[in-house]
Amino acid sequence: MTTMTLPDEHDKPKPAEAHQLSIIESIQQGLDITPEVHPTLAESDHILQIDRFNLWYGHNQAIHDISMGFPRGKVTALIGPSGCGKSTLLRSVNRLNDLIDSVRIEGHMLLNSESLYDPSVDVIDLRKRMGMVFQRPNPFPMSIFENVIYPLRIDGERKKSILSDACQRALEGAAIWDEVKDRLHDSALGLSGGQQQRICIARAIVAEPDVLLLDEPCSALDPLATIRIEELIHEISDRYTVLIVTHNMQQASRVSDYTAFLYLGRLVEYGRTDDIFQRPHLSETEDYISGRFG
Amino acid sequence: MVWLMGGALILNVVMIVALVALIGVRGLDAFWPRPLDLVTLETGEQFLGMPVREETYDAPIDRRRELEAQIAAGEISKDALDDDGRPVRRLYRTGNRDLGQEPFRWVTLAQLQAAERPKDAVFVERMEWGVFLGVPEALVVENQDADADITEGADAAWAAIETHLPDAIDRRERIRKLQRSKIGPINGEMSHLRERLTQAQIEMARTTVSRGLSKPLWFGVIVLAVVLMILPPALWRHRQAESRAAESPLRTLILRGCTLLAIGLALVAWLERPRPAPLTTQALETLKAEIDQEQADLDLSYQEFTADIADIRDLDNQFRVVIRAPGLDRIAPERQTTPDTPLRLSQIVRIFKPNTLSTRQKIGIYLDRWREFLTDDPREANTEGGIFPVIFGTVLLTILLSIIVVPLGVLAALYLREYAKQGFVTSVLRIAVNNLAGVPSIVYGVFGLGFFCYTLGGYIDAGPSQATQLPLFRWWFLVAAGMAVVIIATAFGLLGVRKPGQPDNTRTKALRNLAAFTWITAFALLAGLLVTTPYFHGFFEARLPDPTFGKRGLLWASLTLALLTLPVVIVSTEEAIAAVQPSLREGSYGCGASKWQTIRRVVLPGAAPGILTGMILAMARGAGEVAPLMLVGALKWAPELPISTSAPFLHLDRSFMHMGFHIYDLGFQSPDSEAARPLVWASTLLLLAVILLLNLVAITLRAHVRKKMGTSHF
Known part of the structure; x- marks a missing residue:
C-alpha cells in the first residue's frame, strides 16, 4: 500500500488492528482498507x-x-x-x-x-480511441453534421461520402437519425437537451472507439x-x-x-x-x- | 438618485442627438441654391451677392441712437435694428475673386439702400477662381476664318449658353480623360525605363557582392538540402507507423534540426546562386540603345496625344462667353492676367439663374451638386468640387487597418489566453495592453513616422545602410550561430515538457524559461541578420534618392492605425475567448483534438462574434482618427487614387486623402474659409455616413456569423 501523507501518519494503526472500525469509518479516518x-x-x-x-x-x-x-x-x-x-x-x-x-x-x-x-x-491518439460523453450536453457551435463527424474531421478525413456514411451510422447508433436527418446542416444548439446529449453520444461513437x-x-x-x-x-x-x-x-x-x-x-x-x-x-x-x- | 441617473442619460442622449441633427441639417442644406441680390448701397455702389446669413452686432449707444433716428425719419428700413435695438448686418457671397473683389462681404442693413432680385443674374461655378456672379451679355463663337458669330442680349446669350455648354463640358472631360488614361501611363513607362537603366548601372558598379558558388558546389548544396528535407522525416514516419507511440524528444529535435538545416542550406543556395558576370560596358551600351528606342516610341505616342489635346483646345477656344459683373463693370476673364479676354465656355462647371429657378430646377441643381461632391476631385484648394479621393482614401485605409489589426490582435489574444501561463507576466502584459489604448494618438503618429516610414520604409527602399553591412564570411557565421541558437532553444523546450501525470517541478520550469530566453536571443539575432545582410540592397534602389516606401504612405498609415487600435481588438478577443465554455474545450479534447485544432474549430468560431465586435470598435476608432495621419500619410491634396489599373494595382506607397484631415484642412487651413464652410458641414455629414456604413457592414457580418453559430453571446 502507498504510504499516506496525512498528518496523523505516526499514530496510524495497522490495517489488521482496524477490524473494530467499520470500513466507512476507516476511510473517513484516512486508513487503508482492502x-x-x-x-x-x-x-x-x-x-x-x-x-x-x-x-x-x-x-x-x-x-x-x-x-x-x-x-x-x-x-x-x-x-x-x-x-x-x-x-x-x-x-x-x-x-x-x-x-x-x-x-x-x-x-x-x-x-x-x-x-x-x-x-x-x-x-491525442489515445483520446481518439476513447469516446467521452460529459455531464452537460456540449455540442459545438456548428451544424449537427459537423458536430458528429468532428473526430473524423480532426483526423484529416475529407471524403464527403465517408463522412456522411459515418455520420449516418453514428446518428443511427445514437438513435437520433430519424429526428435530425432532415436538418443535418442546422446548428446543433437548436436541439433539445436530450437530443443534444444523443448528438454527443453519436460524436463519441463515430470514430469506433475501444x-x-x-x-x-x-x-x-x-x-x-x-x-x-x-x-x-x-x-x-x-x-x-x-x-x-x-x-x-x-x-x-x-x-x-x-x-x-x-x-x-x-x-x-x-x-x-x-x-x-x-x-x-x-x-x-x-x-x-x-x-x-x- | 434615480432621477440623477436618468437625467444624466437624457443629457447625453440630447447632446448626441443635437450634434447629429445639427450636422445633418447643415450638411444637407449646404448645396441648396439660393437667390441672388443686386445690392445698392447708400454710397451708390452696386454689386451682386448671395445672402448667406444675418447677425446682430454690438454698436456704441450713440450709433444706435443715430440709427433709431434715421428709422424714425423713414430714411432707412426698420429692419436695420432688431427687436432689442441692436444693429443687423448681412453676409453676402460676392465671388469674382479674380477681379480683385472680396469674395464675401458684410453689409449692415443701415448701409443697404436697395436689394433687388434681377432675373438675368447668373451664378457661375468655374474651374478656377471660384464663383463668378454677373449678367450674361453675349456668347461668342469664332469661326475658322477668325470672324465671330456673336449672340448678344441677356436672354439670347443665356439660350446659346444652354445649348453649347454640354458640348464644352464634354470637351473638358475628354481632355482630362486623355491626360489621365494616356499621358499618365506614358510618363510612368518613361520613368520605368530610366529606372531600368539606373539599376543596370548600379549593379555594374557594385563590387562587394560575391558572384555565387561554383556550379558543382551549388548543386551539391541543393541536393543536401533536399535530402535533409525529405529523408529523415520519411524515415521517422516509417518507424512511427509501426507503433502508435508519440515521438520522443530526441527524434523531434533531430527532425526539427534537419528541417532547419535544410532551410539554411536553401538560403545558401538562393543567396549564393551562380550569377552571370556583371554587365560589360558593351552590354550596357546595347541596353542603353534599347531603352532609347523604347523611349523614342513613347515620345511619339506622347506627341500624338498632345496633338489630340491641342485640337480639342483649339475648338474650345472658339467658344467664349461674356458675363459682366454689374457695379464693377468688368467681364469674367479667361485668366486673371488678361482681363479683356472673355471666359471660355469650357471653364464653366455649372451656370444657373438663381432668381428664376423653379423648385424642380433647384432640386436638380441640388442633386447635381451632391453628385459632383461625391464623385469628383477637389478643386481650388479643396474648397470646391468633390471629395471622391477623400472618401476613397478613408474607406480603403479603414479596410486595410482592419485587415491588419484583426489577425494581429487575435493571435496576440490567443497567446495571452490559451498558451501563456496565467501569472505575473501575463497580468503585466494585460495591463500594458490596456494602457496602450490610452496613449495619445499623436504619439503613435510620431512613432509611425519614425519607425515605419523612415526606418522600415527606408530599409525596404534601400536595404541596410552601407555602414551596417557585414562582410560575407562574418554574416554567414552569424547565420550559423542563429541556427544553433534555435536548435538549442528547441532542445530546451522539448526537455522542459512535463511528464504525463506529473506537475511542474523546478527543473522543467527552469528549462522552459531557458527556452523562452533562448528564443528571444534567436529573434534578436534574426533582426540583427536582417539589418546587416550584405545581400539585400532594397527593392527600389534605382529610384533613390526619391523614396518609395521611405516616406509617408497608405501602408504606414494603416499600420500605425492598426497599432493604435490593437488594444481594442486584443481586449475584446480575450473576453470572447474566455467566454467560450470550458465544457466545449473539454469536449473537443475528449474527441482527440490537439490544442490548435480545438482553438481553430471550437474556440475561434465560438469567439467569432466577439472578435467581430472588436473589429467594429477598431474600425470606428481608426476611421475617425486624424492626428497620427497628419504625420504618416494623409495629404491635403492627393487626387491620385491608391488603386490603379497598372501593376501592382494597389499602391500602398502612395499618399492619400482622409476625411478627418480634410475637414480640418477645409475648416481651418483653407484660404477662403467662408466659401469652404458649407463643404465642411457636408464633409462632416459624409464622414459620419461612411463610418456608419462601414460599421453596418461589419454588424451585418457579425449577425450572419452569430446566426450560423446559433449562439447569442455578445
Whole structure:
C-alpha cells in the first residue's frame, strides 16, 4: 500500500488492528482498507486494467490506491457519493486530467496491456480511441453534421461520402437519425437537451472507439430523455466497452453489468451488478444502495 | 438618485442627438441654391451677392441712437435694428475673386439702400477662381476664318449658353480623360525605363557582392538540402507507423534540426546562386540603345496625344462667353492676367439663374451638386468640387487597418489566453495592453513616422545602410550561430515538457524559461541578420534618392492605425475567448483534438462574434482618427487614387486623402474659409455616413456569423 501523507501518519494503526472500525469509518479516518472485489471478476477478460492508481490535485489526494479491471464488452458503472473520485477516475482513463496543471499521478493504467501514462504514448491518439460523453450536453457551435463527424474531421478525413456514411451510422447508433436527418446542416444548439446529449453520444461513437466513457450522461436531462439515453446505452453495450459514472442507483442497476462502489477516493466493493444490488458482501454497500447513507 | 441617473442619460442622449441633427441639417442644406441680390448701397455702389446669413452686432449707444433716428425719419428700413435695438448686418457671397473683389462681404442693413432680385443674374461655378456672379451679355463663337458669330442680349446669350455648354463640358472631360488614361501611363513607362537603366548601372558598379558558388558546389548544396528535407522525416514516419507511440524528444529535435538545416542550406543556395558576370560596358551600351528606342516610341505616342489635346483646345477656344459683373463693370476673364479676354465656355462647371429657378430646377441643381461632391476631385484648394479621393482614401485605409489589426490582435489574444501561463507576466502584459489604448494618438503618429516610414520604409527602399553591412564570411557565421541558437532553444523546450501525470517541478520550469530566453536571443539575432545582410540592397534602389516606401504612405498609415487600435481588438478577443465554455474545450479534447485544432474549430468560431465586435470598435476608432495621419500619410491634396489599373494595382506607397484631415484642412487651413464652410458641414455629414456604413457592414457580418453559430453571446 502507498504510504499516506496525512498528518496523523505516526499514530496510524495497522490495517489488521482496524477490524473494530467499520470500513466507512476507516476511510473517513484516512486508513487503508482492502476492497471487496468479487471473485466473479477474476476470470473475465479486462480491456482496461487499473493498477494501484493514485491521483493528487496539488496536495489533495483524490484517488487512493485503486486497482481494478474493466471487463471487455461490458457496461461497468461507478457509483458513490459526490466527491468520491468517480469522475476523476473516468477522466484519468483518457488523460483529460492532463489539462489541469497541478495533477500528479502514481500507479498504472493499462489499455489492452499497454500503459496509458507512458511518456511515449500519444495522448491525442489515445483520446481518439476513447469516446467521452460529459455531464452537460456540449455540442459545438456548428451544424449537427459537423458536430458528429468532428473526430473524423480532426483526423484529416475529407471524403464527403465517408463522412456522411459515418455520420449516418453514428446518428443511427445514437438513435437520433430519424429526428435530425432532415436538418443535418442546422446548428446543433437548436436541439433539445436530450437530443443534444444523443448528438454527443453519436460524436463519441463515430470514430469506433475501444472504450466509451460516460460521465453522468443523464444528470442534466429530464426523466423521459434519461430513459431514452438509458435505452441507448443498453443498445450500444454489445458493441462497446462502456464505463458509466452515475449518481442514480436505479440507473446503475438498469444499464450496467458490473458495478463498483467508491467512497472518498477508495474502491469499496466491486462485483456483478446483480450481486452488488441484491447480495452485497459489505453492509456499507447495502446501506449506500438502499439510501441509508451517502 | 434615480432621477440623477436618468437625467444624466437624457443629457447625453440630447447632446448626441443635437450634434447629429445639427450636422445633418447643415450638411444637407449646404448645396441648396439660393437667390441672388443686386445690392445698392447708400454710397451708390452696386454689386451682386448671395445672402448667406444675418447677425446682430454690438454698436456704441450713440450709433444706435443715430440709427433709431434715421428709422424714425423713414430714411432707412426698420429692419436695420432688431427687436432689442441692436444693429443687423448681412453676409453676402460676392465671388469674382479674380477681379480683385472680396469674395464675401458684410453689409449692415443701415448701409443697404436697395436689394433687388434681377432675373438675368447668373451664378457661375468655374474651374478656377471660384464663383463668378454677373449678367450674361453675349456668347461668342469664332469661326475658322477668325470672324465671330456673336449672340448678344441677356436672354439670347443665356439660350446659346444652354445649348453649347454640354458640348464644352464634354470637351473638358475628354481632355482630362486623355491626360489621365494616356499621358499618365506614358510618363510612368518613361520613368520605368530610366529606372531600368539606373539599376543596370548600379549593379555594374557594385563590387562587394560575391558572384555565387561554383556550379558543382551549388548543386551539391541543393541536393543536401533536399535530402535533409525529405529523408529523415520519411524515415521517422516509417518507424512511427509501426507503433502508435508519440515521438520522443530526441527524434523531434533531430527532425526539427534537419528541417532547419535544410532551410539554411536553401538560403545558401538562393543567396549564393551562380550569377552571370556583371554587365560589360558593351552590354550596357546595347541596353542603353534599347531603352532609347523604347523611349523614342513613347515620345511619339506622347506627341500624338498632345496633338489630340491641342485640337480639342483649339475648338474650345472658339467658344467664349461674356458675363459682366454689374457695379464693377468688368467681364469674367479667361485668366486673371488678361482681363479683356472673355471666359471660355469650357471653364464653366455649372451656370444657373438663381432668381428664376423653379423648385424642380433647384432640386436638380441640388442633386447635381451632391453628385459632383461625391464623385469628383477637389478643386481650388479643396474648397470646391468633390471629395471622391477623400472618401476613397478613408474607406480603403479603414479596410486595410482592419485587415491588419484583426489577425494581429487575435493571435496576440490567443497567446495571452490559451498558451501563456496565467501569472505575473501575463497580468503585466494585460495591463500594458490596456494602457496602450490610452496613449495619445499623436504619439503613435510620431512613432509611425519614425519607425515605419523612415526606418522600415527606408530599409525596404534601400536595404541596410552601407555602414551596417557585414562582410560575407562574418554574416554567414552569424547565420550559423542563429541556427544553433534555435536548435538549442528547441532542445530546451522539448526537455522542459512535463511528464504525463506529473506537475511542474523546478527543473522543467527552469528549462522552459531557458527556452523562452533562448528564443528571444534567436529573434534578436534574426533582426540583427536582417539589418546587416550584405545581400539585400532594397527593392527600389534605382529610384533613390526619391523614396518609395521611405516616406509617408497608405501602408504606414494603416499600420500605425492598426497599432493604435490593437488594444481594442486584443481586449475584446480575450473576453470572447474566455467566454467560450470550458465544457466545449473539454469536449473537443475528449474527441482527440490537439490544442490548435480545438482553438481553430471550437474556440475561434465560438469567439467569432466577439472578435467581430472588436473589429467594429477598431474600425470606428481608426476611421475617425486624424492626428497620427497628419504625420504618416494623409495629404491635403492627393487626387491620385491608391488603386490603379497598372501593376501592382494597389499602391500602398502612395499618399492619400482622409476625411478627418480634410475637414480640418477645409475648416481651418483653407484660404477662403467662408466659401469652404458649407463643404465642411457636408464633409462632416459624409464622414459620419461612411463610418456608419462601414460599421453596418461589419454588424451585418457579425449577425450572419452569430446566426450560423446559433449562439447569442455578445
